[in-house]
Amino acid sequence: MISNYQQKKAEAKAEQIFKGALSQFLEFGYVGASMDKIAHAAGVSKQTLYSHFGDKESLFKALIKQVATQEFQLVWGKPLQGKPEFVLRELAQRIIQEISDSQYLAFVHIIVTEAKNQPELTQIFLENVCKPAMATLTNYLSNCDDLQLDDPEAIAVIFVYTLIHYVITQEILGGNIIIPIVPERVIDNLIKMIVKI
16 A cells, blocks of 8 residues: 555655656657657656656656646636626636747647547647636536526537637737737627627
8 A cells, every 4th residue: 555655755746756857858859769868857767757657658648738727727626606707807818828838839839730640639638728728618608597598518618629729829829910909899898709898
């Protein structure tokens, strides 16, 4: 039986490896990052790295799950309670702020790039971020007395996907130069389509 101390020590070691692995995947991409480089960046031996994760693919999958879980908590950790115009605005601002992080966007780009060879990578990401996010927002929209929505799940998808598309267009595709628009305008009009203020 694993003691509490041993478990915490293992979790700390895994976190150390994740930090080293993330730096290498961001710098070299999935293909360019090697277990040698990751072990060196994490300050652990290759034996320790392999004993924790087995191989690079397993490590990358575990890292996706870890990053996804952290991101979910940052955006969705706060309960959705209150009037929809305030709840949705605060949620939209959190979504835009968190997914606009350059490191996070770069990591998602690696997942998307590698998806053709390993489609399960995007599935892990969607399973740990999008699916619970949609369930959380759908639940709020369904049970909000101030809203009478015919299809809360579809509205949740439209709300979240609009904000994700906005960030990708502005931050990755150069929309902030070609078709600039401040996030407040997007959020204001998105909320007006949902809430009859």
